[in-house]
Amino acid sequence: VCIHRVRSCSSVRFIKSKYVCVFDKSALKFSHQQRLFRTSPVSCGQIVQFKLSDIGEGITEVTVKEWYIKEGDSVSQFDSICEVQSDKASVTITSRYDGIIRKLHYSIDDIAFVGKPLVDIEIDPSKGVSPEEDVVETPPMSHEEHTHQEIKGHKTLATPAVRRLAMENNIKLSEVVGTGKDNRILKEDILNYLAKQTGAILPPSPKAEIVPPVRRTETVPAAPKDRARRAPVPVSRPIAFSGKDRSEPVTGFQKAMVKTMSAALKIPHFGYSDEIDLTQLVQLREELKPLAEIRGVKLSFMPFFIKAASLGLLQYPILNASLDENCQNVTYKASHNIGVAMDTEQGLIVPNVKNVQVCSVFDIAVELNRLQSLGSAGQLGTSDLTGGTFTLSNIGTIGGTYAKPVILPPEVAIGALGKIQVLPRFNGKGEVFKAQIMNVSWSADHRVIDGATMARFSNLWKSYLENPATMLLDLK
Amino acid sequence: MVLQSFKNCLWRSCVLRTPKACFWSTASGGLIIQSVSNDVYQNLAVEDWIHDHMDLEKQQILFLWRNSPAVVIGRHQNPWQECNLRLLRQKNVKLARRRSGGGTVYHDLGNVNLTFFTTRKKYERMGNLKLVVKALKALRPQLDVHVTDRYDILLNKQYKISGTAAKLGRTSAYHHCTLLCNADKFVLSSVLKSPYKGLKSNATPSVPASVKNLFEEDASLTSEIILDAVAKEYAVQHQIDHHITLINPADETLLPGISNKTKELQNWEWVYGKTPKFSISTCLNMAYKDSVLDVKVNMDVKHGRIEACNIDLPEQWLPPGLYSELVKSLIGSKFCPNEITMLVTTLLKVCPQDNELHSRWSLLCENMIRLM
Numbered sequence: 001v002c003i004h005r006v007r008s009c010s011s012v013r014f015i016k017s018k019y020v021c022v023f024d025k026s027a028l029k030f031s032h033q034q035r036l037f038r039t040s041p042v043s044c045g046q047i048v049q050f051k052l053s054d055i056g057e058g059i060t061e062v063t064v065k066e067w068y069i070k071e072g073d074s075v076s077q078f079d080s081i082c083e084v085q086s087d088k089a090s091v092t093i094t095s096r097y098d099g100i101i102r103k104l105h106y107s108i109d110d111i112a113f114v115g116k117p118l119v120d121i122e123i124d125p126s127k128g129v130s131p132e133e134d135v136v137e138t139p140p141m142s143h144e145e146h147t148h149q150e151i152k153g154h155k156t157l158a159t160p161a162v163r164r165l166a167m168e169n170n171i172k173l174s175e176v177v178g179t180g181k182d183n184r185i186l187k188e189d190i191l192n193y194l195a196k197q198t199g200a201i202l203p204p205s206p207k208a209e210i211v212p213p214v215r216r217t218e219t220v221p222a223a224p225k226d227r228a229r230r231a232p233v234p235v236s237r238p239i240a241f242s243g244k245d246r247s248e249p250v251t252g253f254q255k256a257m258v259k260t261m262s263a264a265l266k267i268p269h270f271g272y273s274d275e276i277d278l279t280q281l282v283q284l285r286e287e288l289k290p291l292a293e294i295r296g297v298k299l300s301f302m303p304f305f306i307k308a309a310s311l312g313l314l315q316y317p318i319l320n321a322s323l324d325e326n327c328q329n330v331t332y333k334a335s336h337n338i339g340v341a342m343d344t345e346q347g348l349i350v351p352n353v354k355n356v357q358v359c360s361v362f363d364i365a366v367e368l369n370r371l372q373s374l375g376s377a378g379q380l381g382t383s384d385l386t387g388g389t390f391t392l393s394n395i396g397t398i399g400g401t402y403a404k405p406v407i408l409p410p411e412v413a414i415g416a417l418g419k420i421q422v423l424p425r426f427n428g429k430g431e432v433f434k435a436q437i438m439n440v441s442w443s444a445d446h447r448v449i450d451g452a453t454m455a456r457f458s459n460l461w462k463s464y465l466e467n468p469a470t471m472l473l474d475l476k
Numbered sequence: 477m478v479l480q481s482f483k484n485c486l487w488r489s490c491v492l493r494t495p496k497a498c499f500w501s502t503a504s505g506g507l508i509i510q511s512v513s514n515d516v517y518q519n520l521a522v523e524d525w526i527h528d529h530m531d532l533e534k535q536q537i538l539f540l541w542r543n544s545p546a547v548v549i550g551r552h553q554n555p556w557q558e559c560n561l562r563l564l565r566q567k568n569v570k571l572a573r574r575r576s577g578g579g580t581v582y583h584d585l586g587n588v589n590l591t592f593f594t595t596r597k598k599y600e601r602m603g604n605l606k607l608v609v610k611a612l613k614a615l616r617p618q619l620d621v622h623v624t625d626r627y628d629i630l631l632n633k634q635y636k637i638s639g640t641a642a643k644l645g646r647t648s649a650y651h652h653c654t655l656l657c658n659a660d661k662f663v664l665s666s667v668l669k670s671p672y673k674g675l676k677s678n679a680t681p682s683v684p685a686s687v688k689n690l691f692e693e694d695a696s697l698t699s700e701i702i703l704d705a706v707a708k709e710y711a712v713q714h715q716i717d718h719h720i721t722l723i724n725p726a727d728e729t730l731l732p733g734i735s736n737k738t739k740e741l742q743n744w745e746w747v748y749g750k751t752p753k754f755s756i757s758t759c760l761n762m763a764y765k766d767s768v769l770d771v772k773v774n775m776d777v778k779h780g781r782i783e784a785c786n787i788d789l790p791e792q793w794l795p796p797g798l799y800s801e802l803v804k805s806l807i808g809s810k811f812c813p814n815e816i817t818m819l820v821t822t823l824l825k826v827c828p829q830d831n832e833l834h835s836r837w838s839l840l841c842e843n844m845i846r847l848m
Contacts, residue, residue: 055644056599065552065752078646083551085680088578088627089642089651090551108752109678179531251781252809256822259801263826325828349818378814379565382838382845385821409825 045125047102049117052084055091060114062086064106074100074124077187081119084112099123158185165190253346264406268446272454273402276462278420278436284468292365302340303364305392305417308464310336310356311474313390316457320389322410323448330448339388339408340368342375343398350408351380352388357476392417401439412445413454506714508538508707509721516546516572516583518725521737523643523650524575526593529733532648537593538710539652540703540720543583545660546570547667550578550641554679554751556672556811561848563667573747576652578641579682582668586658586689588699590706592651599649601627601640608638608655611709615701616694628685629655635688655706657699658691672847677754748780748812760843764836769793771840773847777811787840794836798827813848816841 055062062084069081075095084091103120106112158166158173162185166173169190176193178185250258281304292299313320313336322331339352351371353364374380393405396419403416418439425435440462444454464471511519519541526537547559547569555561555571558580564571583589592604605623612621620632629638640653664687690697704720711718728735740746753776760771772788785806789799805819820841827833 056596056649057601066750085552085577088550088576088640089644090575090577091644092646094646249808251807252805252815253818253822255805255808256819260822260825322829331829346815346818377565380814380817382817382821382842385817386824386834386838410829 045122047120047122048097048099050081050096050119050121051116052093052112052114052118054114055086055089059086059089061111062091062114064108064110064112065090066108067104069101069119071101071104075121093118095121097121097123162187162190257347260409261406263409267407267409267412269404269407269443270446270451270454271404271441271443272451272458273439273441274458274462276438276440277425277466278438279434281465281468282420282436292362295362297362297365297369299365300368301420302368302392302394303361304465304468305394306338306340306353306356306364306368307359307361308461308471309338309390309392309415310359311464311471312457312461314357314474314476315460316453318449318453319413319444319457321412321448322389323412323445327447333389335387335389337387337389339391339411340371341391341393341395342372344375344378346378349375349380349385350388350391351375351384352391354387360475391415396420396438403441405441405443407443407445412448414443416441416443506536506538506710506716507721508540508710508716508719509723510540510703510707511542511725512722513725514542514544514585515725516543516548516570517738517741518734519543519589520548520572520574520741521734522723522725522731523591523652524737524741525731525734527643527645527648527650530593530648532593532595532598536598536714537591538707539591539593540707541589541591542585542587542699543589544570545582545584545663546572547580547582548572548574549580550680550682551575551643551750552577552680552752553580553682554675554677554754555748556751556848557670557675557677557679557754558682559667560669560671562671562846567663567667569663569667571747572741573750574641576641576643576650577680579639579680580668581639581654582659582664583654584659584663586656586660586691586699588655588657588703588706590653590655594649594651596644596647596649599642599644599651601642601651604651605629605638605640605653607709607713608653608706611705612690612702614709615705616697619690619693627653629653631688631690631693634686636685637688637690655702656687656689657697657702658689661687661689672756674756674758675754676757677752679752679754744780744810744812748810751777751780753778753783756847758847760840760847762839762843764839771843773844775811775847780811782806782809782811787844789840794840795833798833798837811848813845816845816848820845 052062063086064082065085066083067081068083069075069079075081076098077095079095081093081095081101084093099121101119102122105117105119112118158178163173165187166176166185171190171193173185176185176189179189180186278301281301285299285301285304289299317332318330320333320336322333323329324331335354336356337352337354338356339350341348341350351374353359353367353371356364359367371380371384374384388408388411390411391405391408391414393403393414393416395403396417399419401418401421403418405414405416407414418441420436420438422434423437424432425437427433440458442454442458464474511522513519522539522541526539530537545567547555547564549555549558549571551574553573555573559571561571563569581587590604590608594600602623605627609621609623609629612619621629621637622633623629627640628636631637637656638653640651642651643649668682668684690702707720708718723730725731725734725738743749756773756775756777758773760769760773762769762771769790774784774786775782776784785803787799787803794802801823802820805823806816809815809819820837824834824837827837
């Protein structure tokens with residue numbers, strides 16, 4: 001505060017003075033002025049009992065339902081202090097003062113009385129007198145612009161807290177439009193004025209957030225050619241970054257994921273990737289899509305991928321197995337419960353389609369639709385989310401080509417499907433044609449699966465998808 | 477009744493609170509607006525927006541709105557105590573927590589909502605409700621409707637057709653009430669019945685009442701007719717034109733910041749997380765093989781999250797390590813079936829592969845999830 005005063009007042013009389021009270025400051029500066037104070041002097045650092053004000057309708061007591069602050073917190077005028085309830089009305093009580101909360105007179109669910117103290121607030125000594133009453137000044141003799149209160153002979157109404165804010169920001173009160181009662185200038189008016197004038201980020205208050213620099217672009221010339229010709233307009237105010245790191249405990253589902261992924265890491269992974277030409281499958285799906293729609297089902301590529309995987313697992317059942325904790329036994333699972341990774345708001349979930357080995361492509365599509373709608377509604381059941389034996393992750397819907405998927409225990413293999421891209425490829429005659437290419441990245445448990453097995457499975461899966469007609473031969 | 481676009485009303489000048497000539501020069505004293513949306517969160521956000529941004533000194537506002545099926549709980553209520561959350565999810569009925577106090581109500585398009593915005597000083601609920609009764613009587617003089625001292629409106633001295641709640645801020649206040657025109661009473665009574673046992677909390681309880689639709693009393697009455705009648709009476713009492721201005725709660729240029737308010741109201745932390753602390757003390761009856769197990773469960777839930785949890789299982793029914801893993805994971809989790817389902821199924825992945833164990837685990841978890 002002192003520094004500001006020095007800057008703002010050309011007279012350097014009071015560099016070292018310590019201002020504890022409004023009276024002292026004003027006496028030194030406006031020695032020739034007359035002042036009218038309607039307040040009684042309040043000496044500072046004082047603890048003021050903030051009483052619960054009238055709610056209206058003759059209500060005398062309310063129940064305290066929530067505190068927004070706790071003892072020791074600093075508050076500004078108009079900050080919310082607590083929420084009270086009375087007879088179906090919920091009331092937000094806001095602070096009348098700037099200061100520090102020293103005592104809460106009630107706990108949650110206590111009955112509070114109108115007119116009795118609600119909280120004790122220690123008024124900030126530098127902020128001066130309680131802003132409850134207005135300070136009206138007659139035109140002063142001093143010439144400092146920002147303290148000059150006269151606007152063509154009108155008095156400007158503003159509380160000391162507001163005046164101080166204006167002074168600190170070198171704002172002429174005469175240029176601010178007051179929107180309070182009797183055109184009184186409120187804190188909000190100063191802040192609005194500031195934001196419009198400088199277009200800069202405002203100095204942070206204790207609870208400030210980062211103000212996105214949207215408005216700043218309005219002050220910088222928009223035309224690119226202008227920018228090329230002249231240097232960018234320098235920012236007049238230092239940028240105040242008031243973002244803070246934020247810590248959250250790891251709870252619930254996230255905690256469970258931590259456990260699972262830590263266990264997954266113990267599995268020795270190896271990867272195998274390949275490129276699949278889906279040109280024929282794309283065409284096939286186009287033909288079948290309307291048929292599925294008639295039956296009320298949305299047909300994506302996944303049912304084909306899943307069925308082809310199941311056909312492959314029939315030949316290479318080791319990929320549909322589970323290794324026990326002690327690595328003593330490998331269990332070959334009879335059912336192909338193929339999991340499909342889904343991205344939801346809560347995170348990654350993997351519901352599975354049960355018994356794919358006895359399902360048709362259409363059956364799989366129906367089941368996928370069901371799981372997808374339940375998944376997005378957050379209503380998947382435990383049976384949908386357990387019992388998986390093999391997983392496919394279609395990360396390509398979001399993007400990417402190659403991935404390194406992590407095996408979900410107790411499974412031993414997983415495949416990640418990249419996005420389908422149109423790329424030039426050579427056909428048998430050496431001609432270039434437009435191919436629909438998708439990449440697949442497999443990961444497998446090297447303790448029970450070797451590279452050759454994975455490669456052969458992948459080749460089989462690939463051949464089914466590149467020539468969908470061959471699936472017909474092996475369909476059960 | 478004339479409906480005009482909001483932009484014609486120099487709305488923005490009202491918003492910026494600059495004393496330019498705007499609405500009040502032509503129609504001072506009051507403004508009647510109606511939402512074009514049936515989304516409960518968007519409409520509640522409009523209430524918030526007006527409460528926070530509009531200067532009600534020179535004109536009061538009447539806001540008319542209707543919602544597609546939703547249950548709206550009061551600021552300090554417990555949704556588990558007030559309604560059947562399982563049924564809500566199944567029937568796709570939304571759950572919203574409003575910022576005003578009071579009890580739980582069911583909204584659908586057969587229910588109209590009226591919000592009276594005034595300055596804090598002019599807050600007066602009885603007057604508003606008397607206005608509504610006057611409007612109804614002007615429409616159908618034979619209707620037996622009156623306001624009780626609990627701020628309800630009763631039909632035939634028996635049936636509640638309107639409930640009230642209010643929100644007071646520093647400078648402005650609003651009083652809103654429902655009005656049952658032609659709501660689905662069957663859905664209403666089934667969703668407002670809580671199946672959850674053993675709940676102990678200090679949340680504001682609702683007072684159940686017998687309800688009736690105005691439509692049942694007089695089949696010529698519709699929501700639209702009733703809305704219009706109230707608007708007409710409001711216009712008369714505030715000496716303004718009987719114009720209803722339509723607003724779109726999704727219009728960010730008209731109502732800057734509205735989409736943030738809508739998001740806040742949809743957020744789990746607001747809807748469930750604001751539930752006052754409560755505890756559950758109940759017994760799960762689990763049918764396992766040939767017997768039925770009685771398992772006592774005690775849980776404390778604060779801010780919608782499990783703070784403490786104790787499950788009284790027979791000894792060794794689950795391996796102790798697994799039991800403590802379950803309890804440890806539950807603590808801090810949201811008291812939400814989806815979250816817990818994902819949690820327990822994920823935990824199962826790192827359990828020993830034992831069918832017996834898996835079926836016990838699934839049984840226990842499914843029963844636990846039913847509590848939510």
